[in-house]
Amino acid sequence: MAIYSTNEFKSGLKVMLDSDPCAIIENEFVKPGKGQAFNRVKIRNLKTGRVIERTFKSGDSLEGADVVDVAMQYLYSDGEFRHFMVPDTFEQYQCDEKTVGDSSKWLKDQDSCTVTLWNDAPLSVTPTNFVELAIVETDPGVRGDTSGGGGKPATLETGAVVRVPLFVQQGEIIKVDTRTGEYISRVKE
Amino acid sequence: MSKNWEPTCNLEILHLRAQLLDKIRRFFSEKSVLEVETPLLSHSCGTDPQLDFFKTAFSFPPLEESLFLQTSPEFAMKRLLASGSGSIYQIAKAFRNGESGRLHNPEFTLLEWYRVDFTLTDLMDEIAELLTVLLKDYVDLSEPQRFSYQAIFQRYTGLNPLVFSYQDYCDYAQTKNIPEAITLCGDDHGLWLDFIFSHHIQPYLGQEALCMIYGYPACQSSLARINLFDSKITDRVEVFIKGIELGNGYYELTDAQEQSKRFDEEMAVRQQRNRPSSVKDWRLITAMEQGLPECSGMAIGLDRLLMILTGSVAINDVLSFSIDRA
Numbered sequence: 251m252a253i254y255s256t257n258e259f260k261s262g263l264k265v266m267l268d269s270d271p272c273a274i275i276e277n278e279f280v281k282p283g284k285g286q287a288f289n290r291v292k293i294r295n296l297k298t299g300r301v302i303e304r305t306f307k308s309g310d311s312l313e314g315a316d317v318v319d320v321a322m323q324y325l326y327s328d329g330e331f332r333h334f335m336v337p338d339t340f341e342q343y344q345c346d347e348k349t350v351g352d353s354s355k356w357l358k359d360q361d362s363c364t365v366t367l368w369n370d371a372p373l374s375v376t377p378t379n380f381v382e383l384a385i386v387e388t389d390p391g392v393r394g395d396t397s398g399g400g401g402k403p404a405t406l407e408t409g410a411v412v413r414v415p416l417f418v419q420q421g422e423i424i425k426v427d428t429r430t431g432e433y434i435s436r437v438k439e
Numbered sequence: 440m441s442k443n444w445e446p447t448c449n450l451e452i453l454h455l456r457a458q459l460l461d462k463i464r465r466f467f468s469e470k471s472v473l474e475v476e477t478p479l480l481s482h483s484c485g486t487d488p489q490l491d492f493f494k495t496a497f498s499f500p501p502l503e504e505s506l507f508l509q510t511s512p513e514f515a516m517k518r519l520l521a522s523g524s525g526s527i528y529q530i531a532k533a534f535r536n537g538e539s540g541r542l543h544n545p546e547f548t549l550l551e552w553y554r555v556d557f558t559l560t561d562l563m564d565e566i567a568e569l570l571t572v573l574l575k576d577y578v579d580l581s582e583p584q585r586f587s588y589q590a591i592f593q594r595y596t597g598l599n600p601l602v603f604s605y606q607d608y609c610d611y612a613q614t615k616n617i618p619e620a621i622t623l624c625g626d627d628h629g630l631w632l633d634f635i636f637s638h639h640i641q642p643y644l645g646q647e648a649l650c651m652i653y654g655y656p657a658c659q660s661s662l663a664r665i666n667l668f669d670s671k672i673t674d675r676v677e678v679f680i681k682g683i684e685l686g687n688g689y690y691e692l693t694d695a696q697e698q699s700k701r702f703d704e705e706m707a708v709r710q711q712r713n714r715p716s717s718v719k720d721w722r723l724i725t726a727m728e729q730g731l732p733e734c735s736g737m738a739i740g741l742d743r744l745l746m747i748l749t750g751s752v753a754i755n756d757v758l759s760f761s762i763d764r765a
């Protein structure tokens with residue numbers, strides 16, 4: 251794998267740190283006029299999702315991490331593992347629940363998503379920014395309310411719970427932003 | 440090739456820069472400090488192990504030699520002082536290789552001035568006076584502050600910067616959640632000070648007022664004089680506003696022998712660290728042998744000053760063309 255020096259630590263670069271694959275978020279060059287030059291780097295640990303700050307001497311280097319994002323289709327869950335497939339090659343990958351993490355609540359069979367692979371093994375799963383899911387349970391709404399103010403909880407077919415406006419009914423399909431978990435709109439079938 | 444032909448700063452900044460230069464020139468003219476120009480290209484260069492220089496090739500057949508772009512106009516200005524110029528100032532470009540970032544451009548503008556017979560205290564008075572004039576109408580600051588390096592270091596970290604205790608420094612790194620400092624700095628006291636100061640002290644300095652830090656540890660300076668009463672500190676001052684390092688000044692070393700010794704030590708460090716070797720400035724040493732008058736000197740980064748004046752986040756915002764567009 252390639253070696254990257256602090257000057258090459260651009261946002262998005264994947265490197266190995268403390269034996270974990272990480273992504274560079276921010277890299278600030280810090281140099282006292284008469285002193286040592288440092289790079290103060292914000293890094294996301296791709297295994298844990300945690301963001302840490304780490305300082306390097308300028309010129310130090312890190313090994314690149316073999317991390318790639320691959321568009322896949324979510325197939326099914328067998329109870330223990332969730333299975334994904336690369337549509338072009340039909341190559342399949344399985345992830346345990348821990349790897350899928352919070353993303354699981356947005357995953358519907360056959361939907362597409364992004365699976366991040368580290369050394370060809372799944373590291374994390376990211377749903378598409380917007381998903382369309384059916385409401386399986388919500389309180390009956392109040393007729394005439396179109397404002398969307400207030401709202402009520404609704405349980406979706408994948409198990410996720412989002413707040414929806416009062417006029418949205420059980421059985422309807424809604425569009426949700428998976429990054430914020432917010433209701434966007436109803437979807438007409 | 441990228442087609443980014445437009446300036447990186449907006450056009451108002453050009454006007455502001457011109458006004459700034461004008462105010463500086465008026466300030467020094469009223470005090471009868473002479474404006475000078477010295478060469479950007481030189482046969483020799485600084486020895487500071489922390490600075491890298493640009494080397495150029497001078498072709499004048501059959502002559503082929505290396506010339507260096509100055510990292511600061513200090514040496515040439517000191518030769519003028521030794522020749523009897525009296526107090527002088529200069530607004531000049533300086534070049535530092537390998538420095539590029541939010542606060543750094545490898546080519547930048549320095550205001551550098553030397554005051555004959557000024558002590559460090561006199562110099563600090565004048566820095567405060569000048570910066571008050573230049574910042575007035577732009578930044579709301581209270582009365583200038585002065586802290587010794589030791590006092591400010593102790594206040595923010597509880598550590599004594601003048602006496603190195605490996606254990607205390609490691610404990611501090613652990614509690615501050617910067618364990619990498621331990622492997623990175625090891626038993627290098629100067630490196631520890633750079634690390635802690637730049638990460639955990641400097642960002643807080645000068646938030647409300649111009650902040651001057653004086654009395655740097657002896658291991659933190661190459662051209663300042665060792666304090667007469669306390670050999671653990673040097674007569675060096677640094678200026679900070681809004682967490683940004685604006686400049687550095689010394690009660691200048693005048694002892695040619697001591698200067699030559701420090702050059703040699705620094706060149707040895709450069710060799711140890713595999714940095715490009717520098718060429719010792721014999722003309723400066725000779726000038727100092729002739730006699731450098733007692734003086735204090737200060738350098739201020741004008742691009743950073745413009746950043747503070749305009750509340751800019753990055754140095755690129757105040758440069759006509761930053762290095763990527765130069």
